[in-house]
Amino acid sequence: MTAIRHNWTTEEILNVYNSPLLELVFRAQEVHREFNEANEVQVSSLLSIKTGGCAEDCSYCPQAARYNTGIEVHKLMTVSQVSEAADKAKAGGASRLCMGAAWREVRDNRDFDRVLEMVKTVNEKGMEVCCTLGMLTETQAQKLADAGLYAYNHNLDTSEESYKKIITTRTYDDRLDTIKNVRKAKVSVCSGGIIGLGETVEDRVKMLQTLSSMEVHPESVPINALVPVKGTPLEDQPLVPIWDMVRMIATTRIVIPKTVVRLSAGRTQMSLEGQALCFLAGANSIFAGDKLLTTPNPEFSEDMEMFKIFGLTPRKAFKGTEQPVSKLPVKEGAEA
Ligand code: SAM
Numbered sequence: 001m002t003a004i005r006h007n008w009t010t011e012e013i014l015n016v017y018n019s020p021l022l023e024l025v026f027r028a029q030e031v032h033r034e035f036n037e038a039n040e041v042q043v044s045s046l047l048s049i050k051t052g053g054c055a056e057d058c059s060y061c062p063q064a065a066r067y068n069t070g071i072e073v074h075k076l077m078t079v080s081q082v083s084e085a086a087d088k089a090k091a092g093g094a095s096r097l098c099m100g101a102a103w104r105e106v107r108d109n110r111d112f113d114r115v116l117e118m119v120k121t122v123n124e125k126g127m128e129v130c131c132t133l134g135m136l137t138e139t140q141a142q143k144l145a146d147a148g149l150y151a152y153n154h155n156l157d158t159s160e161e162s163y164k165k166i167i168t169t170r171t172y173d174d175r176l177d178t179i180k181n182v183r184k185a186k187v188s189v190c191s192g193g194i195i196g197l198g199e200t201v202e203d204r205v206k207m208l209q210t211l212s213s214m215e216v217h218p219e220s221v222p223i224n225a226l227v228p229v230k231g232t233p234l235e236d237q238p239l240v241p242i243w244d245m246v247r248m249i250a251t252t253r254i255v256i257p258k259t260v261v262r263l264s265a266g267r268t269q270m271s272l273e274g275q276a277l278c279f280l281a282g283a284n285s286i287f288a289g290d291k292l293l294t295t296p297n298p299e300f301s302e303d304m305e306m307f308k309i310f311g312l313t314p315r316k317a318f319k320g321t322e323q324p325v326s327k328l329p330v331k332e333g334a335e336a
């Protein structure tokens with residue numbers, strides 16, 4: 001029986017990351033089978049409810065107003081547009097809808113009221129609703145929870161040291177504070193990062209150390225491979241080697257055994273064989289649909305074909321919980 005630990009040291013995680021690749025994948029798969037259904041993959045659908053024009057300077061992001069990336073800027077969608085998109089995602093087999101807004105933080109205004117309405121609408125369709133809206137206060141997190149929010153995505157992206165080189169308009173502590181606020185509102189936490197920003201292996205490992213030392217582990221950890229976008233400061237970054245992605249996923253699975261590890265951005269750059277290795281390394285979630293927020297993702301039909309070839313089945317919504325986590329009493333220190 002593998003213990004769930006909250007005291008992994010950076011050295012220990014580094015040793016895991018650097019272990020011989022096949023041994024690493026084997027160990028990750030063993031841990032994966034101990035804690036999760038081996039052939040089940042959670043399918044999330046992404047929807048950009050407010051696109052571009054963001055005040056932040058995240059070097060990787062096509063939605064930052066200060067970079068010329070040529071994306072189409074859109075103000076906040078209407079509730080009926082979101083409702084229609086949710087129906088489409090559900091019909092395609094997605095159990096979760098993740099709504100993203102290019103905001104630095106949530107403000108208490110009519111736009112937020114509309115987002116609360118969106119959350120309520122999607123929740124009533126029996127889907128897990130996730131939002132990623134930037135920084136949140138405890139009160140805002142509670143309002144989202146009351147509207148039926150299931151999960152909140154807020155990535156640490158990289159280590160604290162490397163964060164300063166990627167983003168200057170907010171701090172690592174700002175990120176950690178929002179995650180704490182989400183936790184206090186009993187909303188499920190989705191937090192991971194990006195590889196390929198120019199960070200070192202130590203930076204990757206330190207980010208995993210921070211996530212694994214949280215009192216309650218994040219219920220999902222997205223691992224994104226940088227999608228280099230023309231016009232951003234990181235446009236010339238080389239593509240992430242698949243082996244780095246496999247190592248990162250396997251290490252995440254080993255140190256945060258029960259979490260949903262999401263093979264997130266960057267799949268259009270990966271072969272089917274590469275993705276198979278990621279699933280073998282313990283990934284058990286993807287974003288499906290031909291667009292992420294602003295950049296391309298594999299076609300839906302290609303992903304369904306991939307599921308067929310690998311014998312994977314989509315996970316049902318609210319698995320393991322009778323109702324959204326936000327509505328359940330949470331035991332102190334318990335893993336959701
Ligand atoms: N504005 C909110 C925030 O920053 O938290 C929510 C949206 S933001 C686009 C969500 C996440 O997308 C970022 O934290 C980052 O991890 C990921 N992301 C953004 N641009 C990316 C890119 N070019 N390649 C890979 N991941 C990216």
Ligand code: DTB
Pocket residue numbers: 046062063098100132153155192193222223224227264265292293294295296
């Ligand atoms: C996450 O970790 N990855 C998603 C989601 N959370 C919001 C976003 C990926 C964005 C990739 C760049 C884009 O399409 O704009």
Ligand code: SF4
Pocket residue numbers: 054055056057058061062063064101102103104134
């Ligand atoms: Fe804005 Fe989020 Fe993009 Fe940063 S990652 S520029 S906060 S949309």
